[in-house]
Amino acid sequence: MTLSPSASVSGPLPGSSSLQIYLNGELVPKERAVVSVFDHGLLYGDGVFEGIRAYNGRVFRLQEHLDRLYRSARAILLDVGMPVAGMQDAVLSTLRANKLKDAYIRLVVTRGVGDLGLDPKKCPRATVFVIADKITLYPEECYTHGLEVNTVSTRRTPSQALSPNIKSLNYLNNIMAKIEAGLSGAREAIMLSTEGYVAECTGDNIFYFKDGRLVTPPLAAGALEGITRAVVMRLAADSGIPVEERFFTPFDLHTADEVFLTGTAAEVVPVVKIDARSIGDGRPGERTRRLIAAFREVTQRDGVMIG
Numbered sequence: 001m002t003l004s005p006s007a008s009v010s011g012p013l014p015g016s017s018s019l020q021i022y023l024n025g026e027l028v029p030k031e032r033a034v035v036s037v038f039d040h041g042l043l044y045g046d047g048v049f050e051g052i053r054a055y056n057g058r059v060f061r062l063q064e065h066l067d068r069l070y071r072s073a074r075a076i077l078l079d080v081g082m083p084v085a086g087m088q089d090a091v092l093s094t095l096r097a098n099k100l101k102d103a104y105i106r107l108v109v110t111r112g113v114g115d116l117g118l119d120p121k122k123c124p125r126a127t128v129f130v131i132a133d134k135i136t137l138y139p140e141e142c143y144t145h146g147l148e149v150n151t152v153s154t155r156r157t158p159s160q161a162l163s164p165n166i167k168s169l170n171y172l173n174n175i176m177a178k179i180e181a182g183l184s185g186a187r188e189a190i191m192l193s194t195e196g197y198v199a200e201c202t203g204d205n206i207f208y209f210k211d212g213r214l215v216t217p218p219l220a221a222g223a224l225e226g227i228t229r230a231v232v233m234r235l236a237a238d239s240g241i242p243v244e245e246r247f248f249t250p251f252d253l254h255t256a257d258e259v260f261l262t263g264t265a266a267e268v269v270p271v272v273k274i275d276a277r278s279i280g281d282g283r284p285g286e287r288t289r290r291l292i293a294a295f296r297e298v299t300q301r302d303g304v305m306i307g
Ligand code: PMP
Pocket: 051, 174, 200, 201, 202, 203, 204, 205, 223, 224, 225, 226, 227, 228, 229, 262, 263, 264, 265
């Protein structure tokens, strides 16, 4: 049976245990969670999103994620059409409906359904959906042995074109960078700014340790204001490690003592090889391992209760 995208169901069908998706104000089984082919999120990548984690019955840094979502929406003149409190309820009720305590949550707001032209004025209402699903963890060996990453030629979109601080649905340059990394035999790509400074990876921020200092690129180098980045910077500062945001080039990574990446999905993951150079002794460093442990600890106790 074919159902129109506007068909609404306010709960699982009898006997169905399908994943429940929040879509435009309602919870619908995933088979019915469909958006129009005229949605500008699909036609043009016109929209914003968040990736959020729930640990142990709590949503980690929910307020920070919602703030970033609404900042991104404001920056592209996208009216989300609902207040932050309503969005928080949408996230929590999606988790509850699916009885999830540890989950990955994808929150998406698109410009909505319009016509085939670019004009956002033709899109009267944003499309909002929340997917909460079981988390597929990165292979444990990524954490125990570390990752190999390569610098790629695809540059981070410059702020003159689109601010890298807008977490928009347009990830094509990151996808191209990821493809390039894969073709060169690495799992992840280091993306540079058009000036040649290290910006970040395709979906993670980057850090290095050198002589006891922790360094990460400033947002102006093209880094997203990562929420995991902020947590790690705070954890490091609280344990007495000097933390610096500064412009640097791949040379600084090649000669660093330790390198790691941060992101909601990856958490904190050590990097052991960059552009064929082993980092430190080629194994995850001690300071990185301590930060991983500290990060895991904070995720287990902080957050908004799902209820
Ligand atoms: N950079 C980019 C381009 C990203 O897409 C992400 C997360 N999706 C990050 C960095 C990491 O940000 P966060 O720690 O908030 O997940």
